[in-house]
Amino acid sequence: DAGITQSPRHKVTETGTPVTLRCHQTENHRYMYWYRQDPGHGLRLIHYSYGVKDTDKGEVSDGYSVSRSKTEDFLLTLESATSSQTSVYFCAISESTVAEQYFGPGTRLTVT
């Protein structure tokens, strides 16, 4: 398995609080991605990174920000969590834009 970890694995938080999810890789892959998974929607891209300090928005980026200060870490921040952000969040890594992506184990976030 690709060396990808996510933390925390589970989190319950209240509406309006900030939340940061962490993705850590040991593969030295250039590309990193954050997806969310909701019933009936498959996985949808939130943000991605194509290098240190280089990030771009995906299709569902509203309410989320990201940062990548090191190759191995990609952080996803919910500045003010809402109930609509209750979801399972997956991080993925890839060597190139067309290479296969490898996924982390996911973080289950519940916003009450």
Place this chain on the structure above:
Amino acid sequence: GEDVEQSLFLSVREGDSSVINCTYTDSSSTYLYWYKQEPGAGLQLLTYIFSNMDMKQDQRLTVLLNKKDKHLSLRIADTQTGDSAIYFCAEILDTGRRALTFGSGTRLQVQP
């Protein structure tokens, strides 16, 4: 626009073949992927096919691509109870978007 569609559910008996279908709308897709997700787990890459190929076989898995109809299928031979999972097809484009577009997933149930 981009859209990937899959049927929601498939039930087969152990030992039979399973065929999971997927349609996509963007003709500029370069790679098409099949991922497997077991309960509570992340996504595991099963196989992929490049858009200039018609078929790819990998042990019990056969991927067929019909570019004219924008139809992708995954055949699992001799289906086992351990194959019970959700299967996602996904596409990646050559237009600069650096992420996967997923279908909503097909839940495969294998009955003993």
